[in-house]
Amino acid sequence: MPQAKATPAVADDKLRLFEQLFEADKNRLYAYIFAFVSNSAAADDIFQETSLTLWHQFDKFELGTNFSKWANTIAFNRVLTFRTKHKKYQLGLNEDLLKELSDNLAVIESNAIQQEQKWHHLDNCRATLSSPLNNIYQRFYVENKTAKEVAEITGRSFYAVRKAVHKLRRKLIDCVDLKTKGDRHESQ
Incomplete structure (x- = not known):
């Protein structure tokens, strides 16, 4: 036909x-x-x-x-x-070794793609943070300030900053994990 x-x-x-x-x-x-x-x-x-x-x-x-x-x-x-x-x-290099190299490269690329997706999800999750948590994220993770320095800048106690960082970390990890699981369900 x-x-x-x-x-x-x-x-x-x-x-x-x-x-x-x-x-x-x-x-x-x-x-x-x-x-x-x-x-x-x-x-x-x-x-x-x-x-x-x-x-x-x-x-x-x-x-x-x-x-x-x-x-x-x-x-x-x-x-x-x-x-x-x-x-x-x-x-x-024989063909078996080349095939093994090719397979290894495929795994590395797949891992890199997954990592890139996680960074993308982190950006999306970060956009949902409240202004105070976003401020702490910026100072602690982006500017690499210590908890003590963040406390001095924000006027919060050292322990309040440590607690906020812990809350922030947990919230972002949960959000990224949820989005990553959603990706896996979509690809099946």
Whole structure:
């Protein structure tokens, strides 16, 4: 059965989405490729081939899944193909070790993404703090003032500041945990 051609509007949306995802990921993807070949010219060639493949196979990408992970899989296969053709870029690493390195990089990137999300949640949670707690947060965590210094600045007792810092810390941890759990439920 012949496949229906995409309308120009759908094609434009697809192009915009690809550009958005690719732009956000291209520097990380290049670094990922470079880590396997340690040569700028080789990395440039593989990156170019990978970029074209990503565009040509973008119909196979499932929206809502991790673009970086999908791009890494394609890039990794391009690296393997390149290494097979150009033996001098093998750096004494066999394919099993390369696969293990790729898997480790994926875990590191996933952890970095989760950490970035937690920082984002912290910013959102901080926006919900009362003005006095936000003031203590600013002085204690951003300006690195001691509890004694914060007490002197705010006119509160040392113990009141310590209690407020404890309350602040508990409130932010609970808020970030709640938002993080919400992220996990949304991704399932």
